[in-house]
Structures are given as structure tokens and as C-alpha cells.
Amino acid sequence: MPNQELNLYVMKIILLALMLGACAHGRANEPKMIPVMEQDGTTYVASAALARGAAIAIKKLPGSDFVVACSGERCAQLKDFLNKGDELWVSTTALTKALGLSARFADGKRQVRFEVVPEEPSASDPAARVGQLAPNFRLPKLKGGTVSLADFRGKRVMIESWASW
């Protein structure tokens, strides 16, 4: 029956659309090629391109001589960067070293793709310093449950320590 054929046809289209969607989704999570700029023998990538293509966030803190780069759970400070136009360009070498990434260049070093290299957690002095990553902590709440600094990821959080003294 033509009706049945039509149904089958519609189903095929839906299935195809779903498969394409899944592929596109998979590709979106994969690292993309990012344009590279070379200056004085050092290769740099732009912060906006990093955010789009590699989900790496770059932030410059006012009054500091470094930028902070974050990729997934890892954040680190970099000093090797340029201000060009309205954009921050960070050195690919500094970026890979700081965040434990590997850089795969292509197209005669005009493009690069970053991949995460699994690494051992490093031991470091946990005490909080201004300008550095805060150490995480988890504490019990007075009315039950716990609270962790990591719960506030993506938000600014003011921490008020006090005693009734």
C-alpha cells in the first residue's frame, strides 16, 4: 500500500537524520584545527579560536602578567602570550606544556589541533594564594549535606570565614 511505503520512507528519513545528528554531535566534541600565527619563531593561537575549536578558555587577570588557560579539569597560568588587535594569542608550546596537551600541526604549521594527554595528578602546595587556583574542599553543612567549592564551577563565589568571636 502506498501509505505503508510512505511511512517506511518517512522512517528512513528520520533514521538518517538521527544518524547524521549523532555524527555531527560526535564531531563537535572532537578537537578542531585551529589557525596558527607565527612570530619570531614562536607559534601562537588566538583565544577565541581555542574556545571554539578546543574548548580551552583563556583569561587575562587585570594587573597581572599572565593569562590563565583552562581545559576541562585542568587550569594553568601562562606567561607566553601576545596582545594583538582585540585578541590574546597564546604560545602553542606554553599551552601544551601547561595543560598537558599534545599539539598536532598540519598544513605547514599553519594549523594545529590539540589533544589531551592523560597525566598523573601532581602534588602541590595546597594553600590558597591570590592569582592561583583555589584548592578544592568539601565541608558538612549545618543543616545536613555537604558543600564543595567545586559545586560553584562557572560561578563566582565569595567565601566568608567566621567564628562567633
Added chain:
Amino acid sequence: MSIAVDVQGPKVVKPYVEKFGVTYPVAVDASDIFGQAFGLKAIPVTFLVDEVGIVRLRGEGPSRALLAQIEAILKEPQLSVRGKSPQLSAAGTKADLEQKVAATPSDWRSRLALARIQDEEGQPARAVAQLEAAAKLQPRDTSIAFVWALVLLHQGERNAALAKLKLARDLDPDNWRIRKQIWAIEHPEKFYTGDSPDYDWQNEQLSREKSHR
């Protein structure tokens, strides 16, 4: 986030919070986990941690200047951060610390950090074992004595706890947090009964202790 850092824990924090009708969530740091991580030597201290997880500000005591600094930071453009927390690395977790202690028995800092977590999780015997080992390696460390004191206090051993707290105070005489903690335990009536702590008494107490030294 509001964190009460009295090592006596919820029993002294709760009445205060109820009396002043505090409605926001309050966390209690009876095991010095936050205190150690953020290096508290006096109270109150305010911190601002930004969306990326970076400590942007540390300010002691409430002040207008501090408020202005906080407002300036809040006006900065905010980064959109995806994924899990950068702070949630394995470093500093219980499993990580246990592994470090096993690999390097002389790592007294890891033993101390482990003792804090064990105290918080209600394992005082294990905490004391770590502290004993840490104290053998580093007999004159303030933090070891302080954490030992809070473990004892949580076990109801008030006098033994006070002895350790006084040892900690003598090792670091300028540490206000430890000094006031001793006063609050020895003289609760000066701290927890009136509308506010008796600051005149605190000044007198300080001059008494100074003349003693």
C-alpha cells in the same frame, strides 16, 4: 558561602546562627580542612574565587575597601566555563594522600592532611596514628599540634585538647585563631552567652598573657 571555623563544631555554631536568623547555608569546618587549605591565621577572612576557580581576593575583616574590591571584580566580564571543576584534581583527596603516605612515610604534610580528613570522617584513632607519626618527623609544627587538639576535642578530651592547643599557640604566638580558640573553650561565658563576645575581656586577657611571656 559562609564557613564557621570554630573547632568545637556545630554545637557552638548552631545557637549563633539561630539567634541571628541566618538564612543562607552555613558550612562548618571543625576539622580545619578549609582553614588549612586557605591558610587561616585570623578570622574573619573573605575570599573571592572566580568562575575559573582562581582566588582573586583575600581580605581580612569586613571593610569598605574590601567591598569596593569585590564589586570591581564582579564587574569584569565573566568567562563561560564548561566541563568539570579544575579544582577537582585527585591531589589532596583521601585516596591520594593515603597513597602518598604509603609511598613516602616521611611525608608529614600528607599525614597531617590525611588526619584532618579522618577526623572529619569520624576516625579519630587513625587520625591520631597519623599525627603521632607526623609529630615524630616534625615535633615543633603548629598545625600538627592544632589538628591533634581538635581530634582530642571531638573525642570529648577537653583538657588534653587544651594542652595541645596551648602547645600550638606557643609555637606560633601571633596566631590569633589558635589564641581565641583557647579562650573560647576555656571561657565560653565570654563568647557564647551575651549578644556579642566580650571584647574588653579579650583585651585584658591578651595583656595578661603578654605579661606572662
